[in-house]
Amino acid sequence: VATYEYKCELGHSILIERSMTQEETETTCTAPDCNGGLQRVYTAPVVTFKGTGFYSKGG
Numbered sequence: 001v002a003t004y005e006y007k008c009e010l011g012h013s014i015l016i017e018r019s020m021t022q023e024e025t026e027t028t029c030t031a032p033d034c035n036g037g038l039q040r041v042y043t044a045p046v047v048t049f050k051g052t053g054f055y056s057k058g059g
């Protein structure tokens with residue numbers, strides 16, 4: 001079982017546990033009185049910066 005993070009269109013953060021073999025189904029927010037559509041949050045791998053000097057200068 002893996003935990004997936006979803007973000008409700010109203011801003012709620014929802015964690016859903018689902019078997020990795022289970023197909024992704026349409027989900028709605030579980031917050032009371034919400035029922036908003038959920039958007040899967042693809043969390044980026046945690047990056048650890050060692051030292052300084054690797055900041056993007058933006059653009």
Ligand SMILES: [Zn+2]
Binds near residue numbers: 031034036
């Ligand atoms: Zn919601």
